[in-house]
Amino acid sequence: MEDHSSIQQVLADVYEAPWEEQAALKSATTGIKKLDEVTGGFQDGEVTILAARPSMGKTDVMLHFAKMAGWAGYLPLVFSLEMPKKLITSRLIASTGGYNRAKMRDPKRMLTPDQKNQWADVLGSLTETHIQIFDGAGQSVAEMRAKTRKLMHQFPGKKPILFIDYLTLIHSGQFYGGNTHLQVTEISKSLKTMAKEFDCPVVCLAQLNRSVESRANKRPMMSDIRESGSVEQDADVILFLYRDKYYDKDTEDDSLEIIISKNRNGAVGYIKVDYNEHTGRIEDHKEQSFALA
Structure with a gap:
């Protein structure tokens, strides 16, 4: 019966609020200033869905979030x-050091002397993120929960933040006669339960179905998430990625749009x-702007 609080108790806790300095809400930074302002960063106990078409930059954005959270003191x-x-590590090195990803296949031959001199510093700064990578195929939410608990004991005092790549590859506990809709419903509910249980942020990647490609405006919408119904209900924040360059190869626009399509705590x-598709590096856009949908 530890989940019970009387209204008197809760009100007593905020009785002095108008006269007290508010402790800043500690949330994991996204590393993108404007996104932090709008969503308040990754909040504890919340599930964020990051969805896009293949090759739009989902994994790069996720690894950017993971690095930034790690440097801010979280345990990604x-x-x-x-x-x-191996691929995840090489992507992290490329985006942190600004190396072209193609060169990462053979660093000895392809990196310039300057880049080689910088190599140790890049690895040193990545070590400080304490990112833990689990790359087993078909992991279930129960396994993730067990691994998270184990690492919380290994790193006491560090709050975990979970990144999952990606939703429909998570192994479901039950088969449901092969009905993927029911499997995804079960998985998205379990993710929310896990976020609340550990009181930590969970960021999960998701694929979009092909209906985006047939529209004139190819910016994704909530209904484009595969098996979407339960996912859009259970998630607290839904982010989509969109690049003009993906569809129009001749455009000079290198920017990546992060579309906030659902946000429980804001607009x-x-x-x-700014997104560099050769290195995978993500940086704040020069004119920081947030446009309301």
Whole structure:
């Protein structure tokens, strides 16, 4: 019976609020200033869904979030159900050091002397993020929960933040006669329960279905998330990624739009960030702007 509070008790706690300095809400930073202002960062106990079409930059954005949270003192746990840890590591190094990803295949031959001199510093700063990578295929939410609990004991005093790549690859506990809709419903509910149980943020990537491609305006909407119904209900924040360059190869616009399509604690709209698709690096856009949807 520990989940019970009487209204008198709760009101007594805020009785002095108008005269007290408010302690700043500690939330994991997204590393993008404008996005932090709009969503308040990744809040404890909340599930954020990050969805886009393939090759739009989902994994790069997720790794950017993971690095920033790690440097801010969180413990990022990356459950990569799609990509092996070697690839994740090389992407982290490329985006942190500003190396072209193609060169990462053979650093000895392809990196310039300057880049080689910088190598140790890049690895040193990445070490400080304490990112933990689990790259087993078909992990279930129960396994993730067990691994999170184990790491919380290993790193006492550090709050975990979970990154899962991606939703429909999570192994469901039950088969439901092959009905993926019911499986995804169960998984999205379990993610929310896990976020509340550990009181930590959970960020999960999701694929979009092909209906986006057939529209004139290709910016994603909530109904484009695969098996979407339960996902859009259970998530606290839903972010979509969109790049003009993905559809129009001749455009000079290198920016990546982060569309905030659901936000329990604030406005919805979109934010532009600078994205380098060769290195995977993400930076604040020069004119920081947030446009309401």
